[in-house]
Amino acid sequence: MTWQLTVPFNGAEDKAEEISSLCWDNNSTGLFVSDNEIVAGFDSAGDAQSVQSEFGGTLEQYAGFSQPNAGDTEIMFKDRVLSLSLLTSQSFGHGQHPTTAGCLDVLSHLPTPHRFLDVGTGSGILALCMAKVGAEVVLVENDADSLKQAKTNFESNDVAEPESHEDIASVDSKFDLIVANMLLANQRQVASQVQNLLSEHGTLVISGILDSQLEELCELYSALSVQATENYDEWPVVTFSHSA
Ligand SMILES: C[S@@+](CC[C@H](N)C(=O)[O-])C[C@H]1O[C@@H](n2cnc3c(N)ncnc32)[C@H](O)[C@@H]1O
Numbered sequence: 233m234t235w236q237l238t239v240p241f242n243g244a245e246d247k248a249e250e251i252s253s254l255c256w257d258n259n260s261t262g263l264f265v266s267d268n269e270i271v272a273g274f275d276s277a278g279d280a281q282s283v284q285s286e287f288g289g290t291l292e293q294y295a296g297f298s299q300p301n302a303g304d305t306e307i308m309f310k311d312r313v314l315s316l317s318l319l320t321s322q323s324f325g326h327g328q329h330p331t332t333a334g335c336l337d338v339l340s341h342l343p344t345p346h347r348f349l350d351v352g353t354g355s356g357i358l359a360l361c362m363a364k365v366g367a368e369v370v371l372v373e374n375d376a377d378s379l380k381q382a383k384t385n386f387e388s389n390d391v392a393e394p395e396s397h398e399d400i401a402s403v404d405s406k407f408d409l410i411v412a413n414m415l416l417a418n419q420r421q422v423a424s425q426v427q428n429l430l431s432e433h434g435t436l437v438i439s440g441i442l443d444s445q446l447e448e449l450c451e452l453y454s455a456l457s458v459q460a461t462e463n464y465d466e467w468p469v470v471t472f473s474h475s476a
Pocket residue numbers: 323324325326327331332335351352353354355356357358372373374375378398399400413414415418421422440
């Protein structure tokens with residue numbers, strides 16, 4: 233069961249930052265910030281209520297994820313329009329969230345690798361786009377419902393079922409390109425393994441973290457060097473590699 237807290241605010245950037253920070257500190261599973269409200273997801277009612285007691289807002293209970301179901305969608309990827317049929321009722325990743333859109337943009341501009349690892353695949357959207365342009369993809373997703381939906385999405389888009397893992401510890405080969413769009417709390421769980429899975433000349437793309445968390449992110453991935461940071465609606469997408 234998922235809880236969704238909608239907090240109205242006056243549109244001021246510092247207020248949005250204040251509310252967002254408290255949501256992340258209380259283990260929010262994801263945030264949508266618009267001009268006058270913040271919608272935050274939580275797995276625990278207690279965490280959501282801690283934010284509500286500070287900033288007010290409306291708390292609602294959802295079964296599964298509260299994201300829209302993307303259905304048929306068109307994604308610009310590597311100068312191609314990919315027409316995808318994408319279910320997202322049980323998973324994150326309809327493509328419009330800035331972290332996903334940012335990853336798609338950054339991945340679009342990198343060479344297509346032979347093998348691609350998608351850590352925290354959600355709906356499978358990033359891996360699906362990579363598979364459509366010829367990469368062999370491997371999925372990691374620790375939420376069983378999300379992983380099931382990602383596999384369904386591969387099937388309904390006529391892409392062979394990819395190798396997939398619920399635990400990154402069971403992935404045992406190197407990759408030229410890895411993406412991990414996940415919250416800082418989840419980056420902490422996977423960072424050391426992700427670094428070990430990156431090939432010598434490989435590239436790692438990270439999103440899902442806030443500007444204020446960049447320093448900790450770099451510490452988590454301290455075996456790698458930052459190559460670029462681009463912001464998508466205030467969500468940084470950071471590219472790392474082994475070389476300085
Ligand atoms: C923000 S969603 C990203 C979904 C999709 N890749 C996208 O870019 O839209 C993060 C995903 O990471 C998954 N996740 C969180 N912690 C994880 C972990 N330790 N190992 C694998 N997956 C994890 C979540 O279940 C969720 O589906």
